[in-house]
Each structure stands twice: as C-alpha cells, then as structure tokens.
Amino acid sequence: xxxxxxxxxxxxxxxxxxxxxxxxxxxxxxxxxxxxxxxxxxxxxxxxxxxxxxxxxxxxxxxxxxxxxxxxxxxxxxxxxxxxxxxxxxxxxxxxxxxxxxxxxxxxxxxxxxxxxxxxxxxxxxxxxxxxxxxxxxxxxxxxxxxxxxxxxxxxxxxxxxxxxxxxxxxxxxxxxxxxxxxxxxxxxxxxxxxxxxxxxxxxxxxxxxxxxxxxxxxxxxxxxxxxxxxxxxxxxxxxxxxxxxxxxxxxxxxxxxxxxxxxxxxxxxxxxxxxxxxxxxxxxxxxxxxxxxxxxxxxxxxxxxxxxxxxxxxxxxxxxxxxxxxxxxxxxxxxxxxxxxxxxxxxxxxxxxxxxxxxxxxxxxxxx
Amino acid sequence: xxxxxxxxxxxxxxxxxxxxxxxxxxxxxxxxxxxxxxxxxxxxxxxxxxxxxxxxxxxxxxxxxxxxxxxxxxxxxxxxxxxxxxxxxxxxxxxxxxxxxxxxxxxxxxxxxxxxxxxxxxxxxxxxxxxxxxxxxxxxxxxxxxxxxxxxxxxxxxxxxxxxxxxxxxxxxxxxxxxxxxxxxxxxxxxxxxxxxxxxxxxxxxxxxxxxxxxxxxxxxxxxxxxxxxxxxxxxxxxxxxxxxxxxxxxxxxxxxxxxxxxxxxxxxxxxxxxxxxxxxxxxxxxxxxxxxxxxxxxxxxxxxxxxxxxxxxxxxxxxxxxxxxxxxxxxxxxxxxxxxxxxxxxxxxxxxxxxxxxxxxxxxxxxx
Numbered sequence: 023x024x025x026x027x028x029x030x031x032x033x034x035x036x037x038x039x040x041x042x043x044x045x046x047x048x049x050x051x052x053x054x055x056x057x058x059x060x061x062x063x064x065x066x067x068x069x070x071x072x073x074x075x076x077x078x079x080x081x082x083x084x085x086x087x088x089x090x091x092x093x094x095x096x097x098x099x100x101x102x103x104x105x106x107x108x109x110x111x112x113x114x115x116x117x118x119x120x121x122x123x124x125x126x127x128x129x130x131x132x133x134x135x136x137x138x139x140x141x142x143x144x145x146x147x148x149x150x151x152x153x154x155x156x157x158x159x160x161x162x163x164x165x166x167x168x169x170x171x172x173x174x175x176x177x178x179x180x181x182x183x184x185x186x187x188x189x190x191x192x193x194x195x196x197x198x199x200x201x202x203x204x205x206x207x208x209x210x211x212x213x214x215x216x217x218x219x220x221x222x223x224x225x226x227x228x229x230x231x232x233x234x235x236x237x238x239x240x241x242x243x244x245x246x247x248x249x250x251x252x253x254x255x256x257x258x259x260x261x262x263x264x265x266x267x268x269x270x271x272x273x274x275x276x277x278x279x280x281x282x283x284x285x286x287x288x289x290x291x292x293x294x295x296x297x298x299x300x301x302x303x304x305x306x307x308x309x310x311x312x313x314x315x316x317x318x319x320x321x322x323x324x325x326x327x328x329x330x331x332x333x334x335x336x337x338x339x340x341x342x343x344x345x346x347x348x349x350x351x352x353x354x355x356x357x358x359x360x361x362x363x364x365x366x367x368x369x370x371x372x373x374x375x376x377x378x379x380x381x382x383x384x385x386x387x388x389x390x391x
Numbered sequence: 392x393x394x395x396x397x398x399x400x401x402x403x404x405x406x407x408x409x410x411x412x413x414x415x416x417x418x419x420x421x422x423x424x425x426x427x428x429x430x431x432x433x434x435x436x437x438x439x440x441x442x443x444x445x446x447x448x449x450x451x452x453x454x455x456x457x458x459x460x461x462x463x464x465x466x467x468x469x470x471x472x473x474x475x476x477x478x479x480x481x482x483x484x485x486x487x488x489x490x491x492x493x494x495x496x497x498x499x500x501x502x503x504x505x506x507x508x509x510x511x512x513x514x515x516x517x518x519x520x521x522x523x524x525x526x527x528x529x530x531x532x533x534x535x536x537x538x539x540x541x542x543x544x545x546x547x548x549x550x551x552x553x554x555x556x557x558x559x560x561x562x563x564x565x566x567x568x569x570x571x572x573x574x575x576x577x578x579x580x581x582x583x584x585x586x587x588x589x590x591x592x593x594x595x596x597x598x599x600x601x602x603x604x605x606x607x608x609x610x611x612x613x614x615x616x617x618x619x620x621x622x623x624x625x626x627x628x629x630x631x632x633x634x635x636x637x638x639x640x641x642x643x644x645x646x647x648x649x650x651x652x653x654x655x656x657x658x659x660x661x662x663x664x665x666x667x668x669x670x671x672x673x674x675x676x677x678x679x680x681x682x683x684x685x686x687x688x689x690x691x692x693x694x695x696x697x698x699x700x701x702x703x704x705x706x707x708x709x710x711x712x713x714x715x716x717x718x719x720x721x722x723x724x725x726x727x728x729x730x731x732x733x734x735x736x737x738x739x740x741x742x743x744x745x746x747x748x749x750x751x752x753x754x755x756x757x758x759x760x
Binding site for chain 1 (some may be wrong): 408411412414415509523526527530547552554557559560561563564565566567568578677690691692696697698699700701702703704705706707708709712713715716717720723733738739740741742743744745746747748749750752755756757759760
C-alpha cells in the first residue's frame with residue numbers, strides 16, 4: 023500500500039498524540055519530526071515517553087534546517103502552540119493582512135508571521151490553531167502562502183475549533199434559527215492551572231472545567247435558556263502548597279485568593295481542594311477531556327412548530343491524543359485535496375466525511391450508509 | 392436575494408415536511424409540486440393540512456406532464472417511498488446495473504427504473520432512498536442519469552441513511568477500529584404497525600421502537616458489548632380492538648399473537664397495550680422519532696491505549712419534518728455542487744458542513760469555528 027508521508031512539527035503532547043494516531047492508521051507513515059530541540063526529542067524517542075513503532079530517530083530535524091526536511095513528507099502536521107508559535111502575536115500588524123500579498127519568502131516568513139505560514143511554503147499543512155478571535159486573519163495569511171506554493175492548508179482542526187465547529191454548522195443548517203450550546207469538560211484548563219501556580223504559597227496546581235449539571239438539564243429539556251460560559255461551567259481546583267505552608271490559615275487564604283481572581287474565577291462557582299504532590303503527579307498523568315455541542319430548535323413554525331434537538335458528545339481519556347487522532351484524519355483529507363489541486367486554506371467546515379476516510383466509496387456506500 | 396427554486400415530488404408526510412422546511416429557509420422558494428394526484432394535493436393546500444406561506448396552488452402538476460414542470464425548479468426533492476416508487480422493485484434486473492449505460496430516456500426511464508432516475512433526467516435531485524441493501528445499485532443508476540444530463544443527484548439523504556451515516560463515517564475516521572452502535576427510537580415503525588393491523592380483531596395499531604436502557608448504558612460505559620438489533624431495542628404496541636371484541640380473552644389472544652409474529656416480534660421484548668380509538672387518534676397526530684449513533688474506541692494502542700467515546704443523538708417531535716429539514720439543507724448543497732459543475736450522484740458522505748450552510752465563509756470562520 024502506498025502511504026501518506028507525515029512530518030510532525032513540534033513534539034510536545036499533541037505531537038506525541040499525532041505520532042500515536044499515525045501508528046493506528048495503516049495508510050499513514052511518520053517520516054520526519056521537526057523541532058526546536060532535536061536532542062530532547064531524540065531522548066523522548068529513546069526514553070519511556072516514546073510512542074510505538076518505527077520511530078525515525080534519524081529523521082528528527084531542527085526547525086532551521088529547511089534544506090534537510092523540506093521534501094520529507096506529503097503533509098506536515100503543525101503541533102506547536104497557537105499563542106506564539108503558529109501565528110505571530112503582534113496584533114499591530116493585523117490591518118495589513120486584509121490586503122496581504124505574500125512578498126516575504128523563506129525564513130523571513132517565520133519571523134514575520136510565525137510557523138503556520140512558514141511551513142505552508144514547504145508542505146501541505148494541518149494545524150490546530152485555536153485562538154478563536156484570530157481565526158479569520160490566520161486563515162487569510164495561510165491561504166495566501168498555500169496558494170502561492172500549490173499547497174493545501176487545513177487550519178483550525180481538532181475539537182474546538184474542529185469537530186465541535188462542524189457539528190454547530192451542520193445543526194444550524196438543519197435547524198435554522200436554533201440555539202446552540204457548547205459545554206466543555208470535565209477537562210483540564212492549562213491557562214487556569216497556570217494562573218493558580220503564580221500565587222504565593224502554591225507549589226503546583228491543576229484546574230478542571232466542569233459543566234454545571236443544572237444547565238445541561240435545562241438545555242436538554244428544550245428550555246432554551248440564555249447561558250454565558252460562567253452559567254454553564256464550574257471550576258474544580260487541586261492545589262499543592264509549598265513545603266511548610268500547609269496549615270488551615272494559609273489554606274483559607276489561598277482558597278479566597280483563587281476564588282477572587284478576576285477574569286479567571288470570580289464569576290464562577292469555584293471549589294479548591296488541597297492535595298499532596300504525589301496525588302498531583304498521579305492527576306497529571308492523565309489528560310482527559312470531554313464536551314458537548316447541543317442544538318435546540320424547531321421544525322415547522324408558528325402554531326405548528328415542533329421541537330427538535332441534536333446533541334454531540336465526546337469524551338476522551340487523553341486530550342492530546344484526541345486532537346492527534348482528528349489531525350491525522352485531516353491530514354488524509356489534506357492529501358486528497360492537494361492531489362485534486364484544491365490549493366489554499368480550508369477548515370474542517372470544507373471537508374466531507376469521505377475526505378477523512380481511508381475507505382473506498384464502495385465500502386462507504388455498502389457498510390456505512 | 393436570489394432564491395433556490397425547489398420542486399417537491401410527492402406530497403405525503405415527507406413532502407409536507409420539506410414544504411415546512413423551505414419556509415424556514417429564506418434562501419429557498421417552493422416553485423412547484425409534482426404528484427400523482429394533483430387534485431388531492433390542491434385540497435391539502437386549501438384545507439387544514441396546508442403549511443405556511445405562498446402555497447403555489449397554480450403550480451401543482453401531474454407527474455406525467457413533464458413538459459409543464461420540467462423547467463420550474465433548480466432542485467427537485469423526491470419525497471416518494473423507497474420501496475416501490477424511487478427505484479423499481481424488480482431485483483431480477485440488478486445484474487445489468489453493474490454495466491449500466493443510460494440507453495432509455497424520457498418516460499421509459501420511469502417504467503424501467505422508477506422515479507429517481509426518471510427525475511434525474513430533468514432536475515438536480517435530492518432523495519431519501521433508504522433501502523440499505525440496494526443503496527449501491529441505486530447510486531450507480533442515479534449517477535448514470537445525472538451525469539448524462541449535467542445534473543447533480545444527492546441520494547440517501549435524511550437521517551438513517553443520512554446524518555447517522557456521516558457521523559459513523561467521521562467517528563470511524565477519527566477512531567479507526569472502533570465499535571459503532573446505532574439506536575433507533577423512541578419512534579414509530581410503520582412496518583410493524585401495519586403488521587399488527589393485519590390481525591383478526593384488530594381495528595388499528597401503532598408500534599414504537601424503543602432502545603433498551605441497559606444496552607445504552609453498557610455502550611456508554613465503554614463495555615463494547617456485542618449487540619444485535621434485538622439486543623438494543625424493545626417494541627411497545629398500542630392496539631384498538633374492533634367493536635364488540637374488547638374482552639379479556641381476546642386481549643390475551645391478540646397479545647400472544649403479536650408477541651409470536653416471526654421476524655417482527657418473536658425476538659424482541661414486546662409489550663402490548665389496548666387503547667380506545669380516540670387515544671389512538673391522538674397518538675397518530677404526532678410522529679416523533681429519536682436515535683443515537685455511539686462510537687467506542689481508543690486512542691494510542693497496546694498498554695498505552697486510552698478510551699475514547701463519541702455520541703450523536705437527535706430527538707424530533709416530527710419525524711417527517713426532521714427528514715424534510717435535512718433534505719432542504721441537502722438541496723442547498725446540491726445546488727452549489729451543480730453550479731460548480733460537480734455532476735453525477737453523491738451522498739451526504741461527500742458533502743461538507745459548509746455545503747449545507749446558507750452562511751458565507753467569512754461568517755462561518757468568525758461565528759461558528
């Protein structure tokens with residue numbers, strides 16, 4: 023079987039999740055890994071954290087060595103962070119993107135625009151860019167660089183944006199004017215965990231976002247409530263205090279400090295639990311996540327209106343492997359798009375179920391319809 | 392706004408559901424209705440059963456009058472039954488479809504192949520052909536006739552086949568080797584209701600298919616049980632006895648007779664309830680349906696395997712209006728496909744979320760991702 027050759031850019035949690043997913047898809051082959059720190063990545067491969075079969079240790083490249091890696095794959099899956107890596111964080115430059123023409127090329131693109139547009143020059147790409155407010159700008163720049171080099175770029179893939187986005191779009195098309203609700207969790211929020219870790223007395227922390235059961239119930243009942251993010255979720259925090267700080271007074275102080283953090287916790291029902299570093303280490307081993315998209319609407323109208331409700335749930339014991347699994351299916355779609363000369367940027371909103379699938383049309387018609 | 396002009400072929404429950412959905416989509420316009428019995432359809436329009444706005448009473452045509460209706464719409468939504476209408480029921484002829492070349496044209500196609508291929512000569516079409524075993528054959532014939540006339544045909548649309556099929560395909564791509572489970576109900580099964588109505592003493596009957604809660608629970612728990620259709624559902628029957636027959640002995644006899652009907656009920660847990668004709672009439676006013684597709688698998692593999700679970704549920708107070716709503720979204724996709732010269736047959740497996748949507752790419756990127 024001819025395989026689709028994949029490069030992984032960035033070998034953190036999501037990169038490792040992509041690696042695991044490649045091994046679960048026989049039509050895929052990992053042919054290169056491109057990182058800022060090849061030595062550390064090589065250790066990951068040789069150490070306990072290595073995933074699975076055929077680790078191409080020889081094919082681990084430094085991000086700067088474009089000459090070495092540029093022809094190594096059909097699709098590069100970009101697993102770096104959205105915040106600073108994929109797209110440069112300088113919001114001052116945004117206006118110019120409206121009329122963006124890709125004048126810069128090569129390494130200069132990395133400096134000016136970030137890894138996404140940089141790699142779009144050399145590869146078909148799939149990424150999980152997820153800074154919602156910047157999605158249209160990022161899409162425009164990726165489109166310009168992909169079109170320029172006859173590449174295909176699938177942007178904003180994963181689960182939100184990603185599978186949740188497409189479920190919102192489809193449910194909206196089937197039920198126009200319907201109300202949509204997205205619930206996240208139970209799952210870890212890195213941003214909130216980091217915020218707690220900044221506090222005095224705190225040695226380590228992890229924060230889970232959890233849907234409020236009453237809100238879920240109201241939505242499932244078709245009550246169509248108006249709910250902001252804080253009306254739908256509560257925050258469950260686990261904290262390890264620094265050595266010598268664990269006493270009732272400091273516990274109370276830290277608890278109040280967390281619950282009073284503006285933007286992060288003040289608006290939410292927030293529970294603070296104190297645990298040992300050992301328990302924290304256990305917790306950190308698993309990175310579960312779950313979520314739901316619910317759409318509540320009607321068919322017909324006026325006095326003939328009848329209730330209609332669509333719900334999409336998913337629950338993953340490993341959040342980065344979930345993202346990895348979806349990105350790999352998107353890489354297959356990306357490869358097919360490029361083969362049929364669909365160049366430029368696309369999102370999962372532009373991909374059909376068959377595009378993701380390794381099965382033939384005949385098999386889909388017979389076994390999946 | 393330029394509208395997409397829709398013809399409805401067949402004005403039964405699904406046809407009326409499509410009509411209601413057209414009125415809920417401002418970019419759609421109902422321009423003709425094509426039926427075997429225009430007089431009855433006109434009465435439907437003028438009577439209590441008429442849906443909504445702008446009923447084009449002048450534009451109700453007889454199926455035989457192709458000259459009158461053939462240029463009236465951009466897309467025809469075929470709302471006739473799968474069993475005998477859309478595709479001829481003669482299984483003897485199947486082999487020839489393998490090498491099907493559309494030699495017959497015009498009215499002869501109606502006689503030889505049925506309404507689907509017949510209308511594919513004159514219109515872009517959307518249909519809800521749902522005889523699972525015949526889907527590949529039907530697809531091939533529809534493709535031949537659509538290609539021949541530069542039309543686009545979306546086949547097997549609706550909810551199963553349809554939205555459930557695409558959720559199965561996507562979940563399979565994200566989680567290869569996963570187990571898929573489809574639950575139907577609570578909803579009416581026409582075939583089973585009809586079977587009960589054939590019995591002695593029975594005046595009227597309705598049968599609901601209902602998922603077995605224990606089976607649902609096992610699947611949600613990730614136990615990956617092996618379940619056939621009968622292990623997943625039970626059957627809830629409501630029966631009106633003929634005048635003068637309602638006594639305990641006959642109730643017992645009918646109950647046992649239903650529970651003993653081979654193919655229909657013997658394998659299932661079956662409950663029989665006796666009700667008055669008034670209660671039956673009330674029940675028949677609503678045609679609810681619901682169902683779920685569940686996918687249970689893992690990310691990673693071997694000792695590192697981690698559980699992953701995806702669930703898609705929907706619940707509709709009106710089954711035919713649910714189907715109508717989905718068919719109308721497919722009509723929009725069909726129209727776009729034809730405009731971009733994608734001729735031939737497609738299923739919902741080939742449509743992207745954006746294809747169904749009336750929103751611009753810009754709006755989807757900003758508000759739905």
